[in-house]
Amino acid sequence: MIRLTKLCLLALAASVLAATAATDTARLSAAQLKKAVRSDSISIPTPGELFAALEKPGKTNWSAQYREPIPMTYRNRAQIALNLGGLVADGFIAVEAKDSQQVKNIGSDIIKLAKALGVSEKLLSRSSSINEFAENNEWDTLQEELEATQNEVKSSMQSHADQDLVILVTLGGWIRGTQVVTGAIMQDYDERSAKVLRQPALVRFMQSKINEISPELRGEPLVKDVSEQLGEIQKLVSFPPGKAPTVDEVRKVNEAVDKVMTEIESKELPK
Template structure:
């Protein structure tokens, strides 16, 4: 169901957020009020994506994308794409596609290894394959979440906080691409409300601005930051926070353009 992609989206977006008390229930249209002084409260997946639950099974395989490179040389690009691949993993689980899960799991581990994560992360590849072979979808969901948490913990221990932010951002961009694409194909006002996320985008812009000047000045990171400013406008939505079909389409186009730039391989180190 859509709420699990919502889970991936929210979880990835909060990778660099400080932990606090469990938030009170918050409807999607009030997401803009979720920012606090130095952190952001993200609604639970069920609350945030309840509007996306509907009769019938979404076409999850229609949300697949072509395989992306796993031989990037630039660490910022690796981190952004790692976040996107983790979001892809949740989509494959929803599609209950064991081969796709294994393919994406392999690519996730390749990029994680390129970032120098611990052996604990790499060891999870075997578990992912075993659960996929046996169609153990709930266990796969938990294992992918655990893999994601291991990646963050390993990067934290290596003092790679800046790259944790980029992993989080890459996952949010890919997740928003998928959700906006699904809403575009089957539009209704209630489901579209979930895309109103100005406070969340503002928060992520702040986190990008807080990373080291050297990393922030890299061409790809600079481009992502600039495009986030435009995306922030596209997720604000006037008229009571209910985006029109055209506004959702515009958002989908913007995040798809950005995702395309992120996954395009360059020779930059």
């Protein structure tokens, strides 16, 4: 399993871009993910944390969660940021699957979208490291190096006053990560794994973060649409404490996040 780090997902953009010295990490258990969180200290789980929290018996077929390549020609910055977050989740899937070619493919796509958002060349120039680790199947080292770049990417975007984009990348990663987790649970249902989907406080928190971004960006059709659909997703993940969602309830969550991801990926933005 991927070693875990608590912090903003945006930083994971570097996940598939670079390598730096290792940083301290902390594992997040399924129990921790399911707890109600404080509004001032909530930590949005990264795709890697979501995947690790599955605690599924047996081996998860990660490659079954791959998707078709997405367009690399988006012009809308909000849409680029949301898709960048989704690609970061794809990078974690490839690492879990120990698929070196897929890691390199996703890394290349992340670089393209990151450049469109103006992520610093300092980070982009490190991309060869990911290829080297993948080529040599150094998965433990790769996982550590992916995590070690998180704060640097976050810092890079925040220094350019792009906190709004940090929020959207984080959101895009969570949506794609939840799509993958629900897909994996449906593939081989397990009650213990399904309980990780109870995240109503987390979804409310993400909605509150969307409300903090600039009025101009918040008013964009895609951002408005994603925000509205989060409200529906919140209802679907509000299972009673201690109760595992049924297969049908998991399917409904999967369908809801599928719908959001389809709109995020689409070249035709909502009107």
